[in-house]
Amino acid sequence: MPTVETVRGPVELSDLGATLMHEHVFVLSTEHVQNYGDEWWDEEARVEDAIGKLNALHAKGITTIVDPTVWGLGRNIPRIQRIAARTPLNIVVATGLYVYEELPQQYAYRGPGLLLDVPEPLVTDFVHDIADGIAGTGVKAAFLKCCVEHAAASPGIARIARAVARASVETGAPITVHTSGHEQSGKTALDLFAAEGADLTKVVVGHAGDSNDLDYLMALADRGAYLGMDRFGLDLFNPGPERVKTIAALAARGYDDRMVLGHDANCFIDYFGGAHDAVKAAAAPNWHYEHISDDILPALLAAGVTQQQIDRMLIANPVAYFTKAA
Ligand SMILES: [Zn+2]
Numbered sequence: 001m002p003t004v005e006t007v008r009g010p011v012e013l014s015d016l017g018a019t020l021m022h023e024h025v026f027v028l029s030t031e032h033v034q035n036y037g038d039e040w041w042d043e044e045a046r047v048e049d050a051i052g053k054l055n056a057l058h059a060k061g062i063t064t065i066v067d068p069t070v071w072g073l074g075r076n077i078p079r080i081q082r083i084a085a086r087t088p089l090n091i092v093v094a095t096g097l098y099v100y101e102e103l104p105q106q107y108a109y110r111g112p113g114l115l116l117d118v119p120e121p122l123v124t125d126f127v128h129d130i131a132d133g134i135a136g137t138g139v140k141a142a143f144l145k146c147c148v149e150h151a152a153a154s155p156g157i158a159r160i161a162r163a164v165a166r167a168s169v170e171t172g173a174p175i176t177v178h179t180s181g182h183e184q185s186g187k188t189a190l191d192l193f194a195a196e197g198a199d200l201t202k203v204v205v206g207h208a209g210d211s212n213d214l215d216y217l218m219a220l221a222d223r224g225a226y227l228g229m230d231r232f233g234l235d236l237f238n239p240g241p242e243r244v245k246t247i248a249a250l251a252a253r254g255y256d257d258r259m260v261l262g263h264d265a266n267c268f269i270d271y272f273g274g275a276h277d278a279v280k281a282a283a284a285p286n287w288h289y290e291h292i293s294d295d296i297l298p299a300l301l302a303a304g305v306t307q308q309q310i311d312r313m314l315i316a317n318p319v320a321y322f323t324k325a326a
Contacts, residue, residue, distance in 0.1 A: 004322040005140040006064075007077070007084035007091045016090065017063035019318035022176065022206055022230035022262035023289060024067055025050055025083060025091070027269040028074035040274035047082055050267040053289060054087040060293035064090040066262075066318070068145040068176050068206070072098030074270075077137045092322075095129035096145035096164055097122065098178065103156030111159075122163035123170070130171045142322065144168055147178040148189035158192055165196035172324040174202035176228070181210030181238065186220045200224040202321065204260060210237045212246045221250075221258035226321060229313075230262030232296050233287035240286065244296065247313075248303035256309035260317050261296075265289050 003010035026046070033041050057065070069075050077093065084091050097104070107122060109115040118124075129141040146164045148157060161177070168175050175193065179186040186205040193203060201224040208217055209229035217227055229247055231237055247259060265287050272279040280287060286295070300310060 005142040007139050013319045018314045019064040020262045021066045021260035022264050023065040024069045024266035027266050032270050046268050050083050051086045053267050054089045057289040058089045066092045068094045070094050070096040070098050070145045077134045077139050092142045094143050094145045095126045095141035097160050100149040123166050126167035130173050143173050144175045148185045149180050151183045151185045151188050161192040162196050165193040165198035168198050174321050176204040176206050178206045184216050204228045209243050212242050221255050227259045229259050231264045233263045233291045244299045244303050248305050251305045251309045256312045259313045261313050
């Protein structure tokens with residue numbers, strides 16, 4: 001049986017079950033924590049909190065989350081291993097690089113034709129995480145992540161996207177790309193991946209659901225990509241009822257085989273420092289793991305989406321995404 005790598009090791013694809021395709025456990029800068037976290041970061045309390053939240057999600061019938069937390073978002077696999085050991089939920093982790101504007105200096109001087117003239121180190125590092133495992137933990141990344149926030153990609157962003165595409169071609173691992181619905185940068189991302197020969201049917205255009213422009217969304221899906229309808233609860237980017245209406249309109253046109261669901265939620269994000277809990281409660285009260293199960297699936301059904309279409313987005317499409325080409 002084909003399998004997918006998770007934090008606890010390979011899981012048969014047929015056992016993934018209901019899968020949220022874009023959720024973080026923590027978004028947490030290591031440098032932020034090390035220098036200012038004494039004010040607001042309690043490792044043990046936050047690990048316990050995460051275990052509680054993930055177990056509550058599992059109790060709602062969701063059995064897998066796909067977590068694109070890479071360098072730039074604070075990937076820390078040993079911490080995630082502690083959590084995965086105490087929840088039945090499957091956690092699928094990623095490799096890649098999360099930056100909006102500039103390549104990190106750590107890659108600026110290494111690469112073909114650069115000061116240290118070596119094969120593209122981004123590809124080397126990404127493939128290592130997929131083939132050998134991450135940082136000596138034995139946990140293997142199952143997919144690749146990068147960002148194309150702007151419709152015109154900077155040289156650094158283009159280099160990262162091309163490296164992600166090449167690592168995908170080399171390993172068969174699929175891709176999730178952060179995009180801007182407002183800037184419609186999904187097209188730019190697909191162009192960059194396609195130029196390197198990546199299989200666009202193995203790409204999730206993340207945050208596509210921030211857009212309600214059906215022409216933009218169908219154009220991405222018609223190239224084979226999945227639309228990440230993955231920010232439920234982040235109503236400031238696109239209100240929930242609008243997101244539901246857009247999914248219903250696309251499902252009615254037969255695009256349920258090209259959509260996946262998620263919240264882009266987390267147990268803790270350090271963007272608000274010590275005000276984390278208060279800011280979330282005030283600005284995004286629905287931005288939590290259970291919003292889709294509690295509120296959005298009933299709303300989709302009420303909007304005319306069938307249970308079969310929901311199952312496709314929640315179960316069948318994630319399996320297809322992680323199924324390696326023969
Ligand atoms: Zn995210």
